[in-house]
Amino acid sequence: ADVIAISDYERLAKDYMPHGIYEYIAGGAGDDITLSRNRSAFDAIGMNKRVLRKFTKGTTEVTLSSDRFNWPMLIAPLAYQSLLHPEGERATVEAANAVNMGMMTSTLSSVPLEDIGSAQQTPKWFQLYMQPDPEHTLDLVRRAENAGYTAIVVTVDAPVSGLRNRQQRAGFSLPPSVVAANLVNYPTSKTQSLSPGQSVLLNGLMADAPDWNDLQWLRENTRLPIWIKGISHPQDAILAAESGCAGIVVSNHGGRTLDGLAASIDLLPPIRNAVQDDFSILLDSGIRRGTDIFKAIALGANGVLIGRPVLNGLAVAGALGVAHSLTLLQQELELAMALTGCETIDDITLDCIY
Amino acid sequence: ADVIAISDYERLAKDYMPHGIYEYIAGGAGDDITLSRNRSAFDAIGMNKRVLRKFTKGTTEVTLSSDRFNWPMLIAPLAYQSLLHPEGERATVEAANAVNMGMMTSTLSSVPLEDIGSAQQTPKWFQLYMQPDPEHTLDLVRRAENAGYTAIVVTVDAPVSGLRNRQQRAGFSLPPSVVAANLVNYPTSKTQSLSPGQSVLLNGLMADAPDWNDLQWLRENTRLPIWIKGISHPQDAILAAESGCAGIVVSNHGGRTLDGLAASIDLLPPIRNAVQDDFSILLDSGIRRGTDIFKAIALGANGVLIGRPVLNGLAVAGALGVAHSLTLLQQELELAMALTGCETIDDITLDCIY
Amino acid sequence: ADVIAISDYERLAKDYMPHGIYEYIAGGAGDDITLSRNRSAFDAIGMNKRVLRKFTKGTTEVTLSSDRFNWPMLIAPLAYQSLLHPEGERATVEAANAVNMGMMTSTLSSVPLEDIGSAQQTPKWFQLYMQPDPEHTLDLVRRAENAGYTAIVVTVDAPVSGLRNRQQRAGFSLPPSVVAANLVNYPTSKTQSLSPGQSVLLNGLMADAPDWNDLQWLRENTRLPIWIKGISHPQDAILAAESGCAGIVVSNHGGRTLDGLAASIDLLPPIRNAVQDDFSILLDSGIRRGTDIFKAIALGANGVLIGRPVLNGLAVAGALGVAHSLTLLQQELELAMALTGCETIDDITLDCIY
Amino acid sequence: ADVIAISDYERLAKDYMPHGIYEYIAGGAGDDITLSRNRSAFDAIGMNKRVLRKFTKGTTEVTLSSDRFNWPMLIAPLAYQSLLHPEGERATVEAANAVNMGMMTSTLSSVPLEDIGSAQQTPKWFQLYMQPDPEHTLDLVRRAENAGYTAIVVTVDAPVSGLRNRQQRAGFSLPPSVVAANLVNYPTSKTQSLSPGQSVLLNGLMADAPDWNDLQWLRENTRLPIWIKGISHPQDAILAAESGCAGIVVSNHGGRTLDGLAASIDLLPPIRNAVQDDFSILLDSGIRRGTDIFKAIALGANGVLIGRPVLNGLAVAGALGVAHSLTLLQQELELAMALTGCETIDDITLDCIY
């Protein structure tokens, strides 16, 4: 009776990995302000319930860019899962199959995207970090297409790494045994050369970062639907919609990039208002309860991504831990629907928010 | 001088029962967010006082669906009281008589409703959980009528059990000695049969749950006034009023069903606004002080129910503990009326709220 | 360097008296909600400052019902000061003289009002609790007139005692050596006789409590200006002004009567708005810093009363402790005026509030 | 990996100096309300980020009253730095040179302004406390002009010292070895003579304090641009602009003067609104992160001052500690710009605030 909620895995995970890895996973950027807002914002949202409604056709199914999902939730793209379990992403995909849930594979997976793709029986999407060299980007996309991935999710909110003070303090660095398996064959590309007085960050790294033109180029080079992950401003949501994307992921990267950003869930309503009703929006950052999923959908999301809970489940009990964690969220979502009188995902609307 | 407020009984109760039972009683659903809002919401409400008013006809009497009550408060329906004291509901009813207060008997009482009914000398109401088999529901109603109950209170906010993580963690389960005394003779009815891929919760349990039609049917089958307990949405209050109910209980079930619901007291004003002034509204969830009763009435309730304080008093000192707990609340209510200059329950209006 | 602020006396006072007396003095009513609001409300108020203003005629003087005060603050009426120091009110009046500050003597002083009156060299006002027998009330007023008091302050917010849970828990009761010195010669008057079912509080004590008619009668029976202490509602402020009072004290009795009242300072602005600009308003409850006095004046008070800080100073170091405590407040008020650019009490206006 | 943020220096600094000095530096006035608001206000401000923007001309340069700065931040004027390190201001100026940042030298520096001025290679401004004797004031200005300072910053928010309870409790006083090196040759001027009943503070010290006329006189007596430090009211900002000042520093002196003032950052928007867009505004008080600098600029500041972080760096590791502290802030500011998509300081606008 001890592991009955996501928070139990969070608590336990600490003992299942070295402190450095724990801080790398659990920590946010800077002072963890955004990280903790991600949670307090969900907790502050009230729900409404209706009673005595007829309940005859209950279901949790949704469709997202022509894939059909049993649940309005996917496993988030999460780098380097071999840090947490010898089987790494292989264990996670096993869990995804077991609980019938979609998954996004990260560019930085520690298992090749091909291996993951061939094991996965649920909708599989590929998360893309655009590479300094366009040839490498294109190669990644081709490989994803060939491996049967049905969507490309371009993460755009981390052109440079966030201020990860907690992992710095813990002295975290990637052990040699864990690598970005998809990138091993791409030679490191030359970086910008700087004149004296120029900034490595502002004039070097940032000059290499992708922009809307690069996204346009990408769209012209693949037949897969493209999602943009890491949108937190209504204007960028509009630009994404205009750029022909299939949808966006409203996200602050789990509080790991810029400390001071609002909670993702607080950003959702203005973003939903800025775009058309039929433009698809996923949301992540801070989801730890089935009621959080319910709230996100009520506030305008078509579905959510689950980040750290997957990693904690993986660390504590491998595929089984991931599957159990996700099952808990599924059951809690069902219970929230039952107790509010919502038969389907479409019934979860703004009226359900207090 | 040690037990002078409801909070003292709360503190003591912990030592008068096994941890599992304590968690079952004290806990809320999920993360206790609604449970704690129930308290913080009351504490956040300010009161106004008037001075130097004439004070000649002080009284706390009220009338609710043709029963006359000495106090605007009833003992809430509380299941399985034998968990807390060998005499169970028998002790509680003794206290109700002693302090001249009405009481609702639960469908899930551990003492037969007939025994309670014959002992009770104050207004007695029967709380009904509608049974999967309508015959059983009807039988319960007939038995309540015959035992002299003067109202039926249908609880509608718990069609399925809440996410009771605290009691799960404590490993609580009902001991064999404690049973739902009113239901022992009803055979378990067959449940829905599910096709593969269907959800036990969404397609099974919820398909059995009562709806407005069932309520209509109930009303046609008894001459007793019907109250609906567990309303938390203005639209449902309107539906209840239209359905011919005598009144409603605004309640979030003491925070035990859906975690994330607003505090009951915060839901009261919009619900009071949605219905006619003469439609009766009771309120429960979180009342621990006479000033809380005062606030609920000022915000539009005709009276309140007292839940856990009754159970804690029962556990600590049996009938005497319940009677003392209720007396404390009565005295505190009188004092609040005296210090605000309110002679009668009708004088307690919105003007008394800061 | 250890006793440099009012909070130091608060901290120390605990060790200078038995726990029961400490709880009697420091405690509020019920759950101390109003008590703690009294403090948090002051702390939440922001101040504005102006710079580079000419500063040539600095003074803290004010006039209140024709008495001239060096400081816009008086010692509040505080019962039974012999509880805290063998010299009781005699020590306090010595301090009042030393720091040139007005004082209100309580009906419940443990030293006769005549002794206090003859010792006091600053403006002296008498706080009146109206007695069940009008003859006794009248006698108190005559004695105050004869002893040279220049105003009567009728306290109206405590017709019955508050719910003093903290002092109940500590088992506080007045020791035989400490008496209400002014009342020793008045025989206890008969109380109301109650019929069965009537409430001692609502039908007994409250029927004896004074009302506006009694106040009218009082005004006709003395030539002294009358202030009403314990106003917390704008409508009562209006009634007070219409009744011909010289002024009012906005107060929640230091949080000792009805728990749930707003902080006095939060009640001040609506009350100031409800009455004429030249109607005098004093304020107490929660003042612990010179900046609190400044804020009260900026928000519309003509001056303030100091309660518990006087008692703590008295307990710790007798007349010297009181004088030092009051000097600290005086210096802090001067400093607040200097740093905000306010030369006189009249310069402290709403513009000084952020 | 232990000293990676300003907060680490704050934590360490405690062990690098006697308690009295620590309290003198770290403490605020009164109850530290303003001190803690300075921090909580920054943390409460949310930021917006944009993604996929072109990033080709990144720079942090700004111009302030004709001086060109590599960074929109200066070292604040900080008295008596020899308290913290044997080299005092000499170490600080070394750091300023190393990290290419401007600095204000205090009137109360423990090293003569001439020595500092000749060592400093970045823009150097002189902070002036106007002296009771105008001749001394004028002499200070002449010396600053001769030493190559390019602006005079008149601090106006501390005409008298704040209520420094923390340093009083710690028994802080300046050791004989640390002196106001710039003032040693000015004889103490005569103070106002007071009549009995007059206040040393209100009628003595404050009568000596400078006013707008004195500022006018100063402006006529130097060719250097004059800034006013310590503005916290929009009306005073307007007066400053009208008086011909080059700019102002919005500041509450790090919470060290009047406790109860709003956070500087909360005061900034109304002040920015009150003056012309091209009137220069600096801000200090509570800046501890690069994102704080970013927020201040977004809310209308042209740059910021860094106070206590410089002192803590100095105490822990001399010039190196100061340089490292400032570098951390520089890198964090760059990172905030990169992650929000702001290439230049001018790009940081109100749109960046959530």
Ligand SMILES: Cc1cc2nc3c(=O)[nH]c(=O)nc-3n(C[C@H](O)[C@H](O)[C@H](O)COP(=O)(O)O)c2cc1C
């Ligand atoms: C350890 C870790 C690694 C991550 N790696 C990636 C990644 O490779 N690509 C990506 O787009 N997001 C990555 N994310 C962000 C997640 O996809 C997701 O946005 C975030 O975890 C959601 O917040 P949550 O953890 O609060 O659920 C990572 C997050 C964590 C915690």
Ligand SMILES: Cc1cc2nc3c(=O)[nH]c(=O)nc-3n(C[C@H](O)[C@H](O)[C@H](O)COP(=O)(O)O)c2cc1C
């Ligand atoms: C242990 C326990 C058992 C309960 N059993 C029932 C029940 O059988 N029927 C019902 O309608 N409500 C039941 N309730 C809910 C109460 O009637 C009431 O709504 C709730 O306790 C009020 O909140 P409070 O405990 O904060 O006063 C129960 C509550 C508790 C704590």
Ligand SMILES: Cc1cc2nc3c(=O)[nH]c(=O)nc-3n(C[C@H](O)[C@H](O)[C@H](O)COP(=O)(O)O)c2cc1C
């Ligand atoms: C121990 C104690 C005794 C008091 N006695 C009286 C009293 O006799 N008459 C009265 O009008 N108010 C009395 N008061 C209330 C004070 O006059 C005053 O309203 C209150 O103390 C102000 O709040 P403060 O203590 O926070 O400053 C008493 C307060 C205390 C704490």
Ligand SMILES: Cc1cc2nc3c(=O)[nH]c(=O)nc-3n(C[C@H](O)[C@H](O)[C@H](O)COP(=O)(O)O)c2cc1C
């Ligand atoms: C120890 C100390 C000494 C200071 N000395 C001066 C000074 O001599 N002149 C001045 O204008 N401000 C002085 N200040 C105020 C700073 O210039 C600045 O306004 C303040 O430190 C900014 O807040 P922060 O410390 O939170 O960054 C001093 C501040 C501290 C902490």
